[in-house]
Amino acid sequence: MTEQAIKWWQKAVVYQVYPRSFQDSNNDGIGDLKGIESRLDYVKKLGADVIWLNPVYDSPNEDNGYDISDYEAINPEFGSMEDFESLLEEAHARGIKIVMDLVVNHSSSKHQWFIESKSSKDNDKRDFYIWRDPVDGHEPNNWGSFFAGPAWKFDETTGQYYMHLFAEGQPDLNWANPEVRQTVFDMMNRWVDKGIDGFRMDVISLLSKPDGLPDGPIPEDAHYASSNDMVANGPKIHDYIQEMREKVLNNADIMTVGEASNVDIENAKRYAAKDGSELNMVFQFEHMELDDNPNPALGKWDNAPLYLPKLKKNLTKWQNELAGVAWNSLYWENHDQPRSVSRFGSDKPEFHNVSAKMLATLLHFMQGTPYIYQGQEIGMTNAYNLGWDDFNDIDIKNARRYLVERDGLIDADTLLDYVHYKGRDNARTPMQWTDGENAGFTTGTPWLKMNNNFDTINVDAALNDENSIFYHYQKLIAFRHDLDIVTTGRYELLDPEDEQVYAYKRVGENEELLVINSFAEESIVREFDVPENAEILISNYKDDAGHTLRPYESKVYRYAK
Incomplete structure (x- = not known):
């Protein structure tokens, strides 16, 4: 990839905002558009180029906005269309782009x-x-x-x-109907004309249902076949997206990312092909599913730690097999995933800072466009203080309803442990701005219970600590902007079977980066071939202990070839 061929979204870093939980401006306990606008300078200070907004359209909120009742109206809980237009204008004035969530596999049953x-x-x-x-x-x-x-x-x-592949209140649209497709495309064009900068496309790989809607195999202990296996990447999916490209996406220089469940490498090469025939990139879930329960009837619900060689093998596959052909999206967190420092690092106080920085470093030096979910940049953790009466998420409620109460596959206490590890509400607790009332999110009653560690983990504390996770992310984003090798260099995995260290190189024409990341809670010794002319570009410790890697140590060496 030459420097001339680099697209703006390949150098960009995306900051995801879950509007309901970001900042409340009118103290009704629900985050809103004016609240987001008031925090644009914070996003600018971090260095992010793009804000991805989770849905802000009118919705009865059976699935927190992913059940849309009007694609061209703003949910009154979040404000008005004038508020959205003001947010867009103020973001653009700061050089920040706005990407909207596009949810067109299904609508609300109230549409x-x-x-x-x-x-x-x-x-x-x-x-x-x-x-x-x-x-x-x-x-x-x-x-x-x-x-x-x-x-x-x-x-x-x-x-x-x-x-309804999702909730009963989310009936699936019939994309085989040309009128449905054209109606959706017309709606998208009106948003593009309004000046938005792109679309994150929800479950886009599910649009094309298989001919005849055949039965599927039912896993042991389960009642139903997997819709993911039966529907994802269906027979007409690439036709539909190419039609969308022709009728909408070519009309402006916008960014597109498709959430593509069950996508494999070959399909990803088509969805995110560098020829621009479909989308710019996809979200794939393989690395998010490596720690699923071995019992398919329980799906994702488990709390077993991830085996590091499996993670390395998977991420390496996506790095190498899309290189020069398509483009990766890079993420640890989003609104559907738990907090990464609790899942892949450690939220113990003595390891919280270094492990969060390690995870950030590991991901941000890979090839692809990084996504930071709100609060990830200050190390927000899973919310262990939430109990059954506190959860809002329909996925969590249905897990208890079916897996515990109906099928008896698991007891409620065990499922609660799993929810504290993998539940979606871990990411949806309100943003922690201060150590004051409700963490500065609202003076009203928060729509979802606060994580109770906001007195120590909050934006104010992060901005006042030069050694904070926030400033580490800020440095990583600057490297993404300034170092072409991060965008164009070849990826090369080192020591694939090492169960404690994830190390890799990025190789450019004239220089290399050596990226070393320890997942161990104790000091360990590893020898790497580090040239004498190497400099440490970034580290989560203040000095270099050479071959000794301290708990969760992460460091990047840069050197000429």
């Missing part, structure tokens, strides 16, 4: 399209969704919802089932 669709079999919008007759008095096939339970809901009015 006018679905209200009309379910009114009768001959309504003009009937074919906007996927309706099927019962089979032997039951669901049309054996697919399960991603949120547990069946992927079908019976409608008494018309005597048919509708498909």
Whole structure:
């Protein structure tokens, strides 16, 4: 990749904002657009180039905004369209781009399209969704919802089932209908005309359902087949995205990233091909699923630590096999994942700072576009103080409903341990700005209980400590902007079977970077071939102990070839 060929989004760093939990401006306990606008200088200080906004559209919030009832209206909880336009203008004035969440695999059941669709079999919008007759008095096939339970809901009015791969209030749109596609494309173009800078596309790999909607294999102890296995990367998916490229995405210089569940390397090469025929990059989940429960009926719910060689093998595969062909997205956290320092590092006080920095360093020197989820840059942790009465997430509630109460596959206390390790509400607790009332998020009652460690982990403390995780991220972002080798260099894994150290090189024409990251809680010794002319570019310790790696030590050497 030549310097001339580098696209702006390949040098960019994205900061993800979950609006409900970022900053409340009117003290109703819910974050909002004016709150985000008030914190733009903070994002600018960090150095991020792009804000990815989780959905801010009108929604009944069955799945916290991912059930959209109007794609061209702002949820009143977050403010108005004027507030959004002001946020966009103020972000652009600071050189920050805004990427919107696009959720078009499904809508809300409260969307006018679905209200009309379910009114009768001959309504003009009937074919906007996927309706099927019962089979032997039951669901049309054996697919399960991603949120547990069946992927079908019976409608008494018309005597048919509708498909919902997620919650019952999230009926799947019928992308096989050309009118659906054109309606979505028209809506997208109106957002592009408004001046937004791109789209993060929710579960984009699920748009194309397989012909005939066949039954799938049911794992042992499970009630339903995996919709992910049956639907992801369907027969028309690349046709649909190429049509989207032609009718929308080519109309402006925007950034696109597709959330692509069950994507493999070959499909990723098409989704994110460097020829620009589809998207700029994809989110893949393989490294997020390496620590899933070995019992497929329990899915992600587990609390076993990740085996480091498995992580190295997986990330290396994506680094090497997309190199020069497509583009990676790099992330440890988002609104659907727990806090990375609690999951992959250590949130023990003595290791919290160094392990959070180590994880940041490991990821930010890889090839791809890094994503930082709000609070990750100050080391926010999982929220162990939340109990069953505190959770808001439908995924957590359904896990208890089906896995504990209906199927008896697990007891509630064990599931609670798993939720504290892997649950989505770990990432959704409000942003911790200060050590004051409700961490400076609101003076009202927060919509979700605060993590109780905000007295020590907060933005004010981070900004007042030159050794903080925040300033480490700030330095990493500057290197991403300034060092072409981070964007263009070849990736080379070292010692793939080492169970405690993840080390790799980035190799350029005239220089190399050696990136060393220890996952051990004790000092260990490792010998690396470090040239005499090497300088330490960044480290999470103040000195260099040579071959001795201290707990969670991370350092990057830079040297001429």
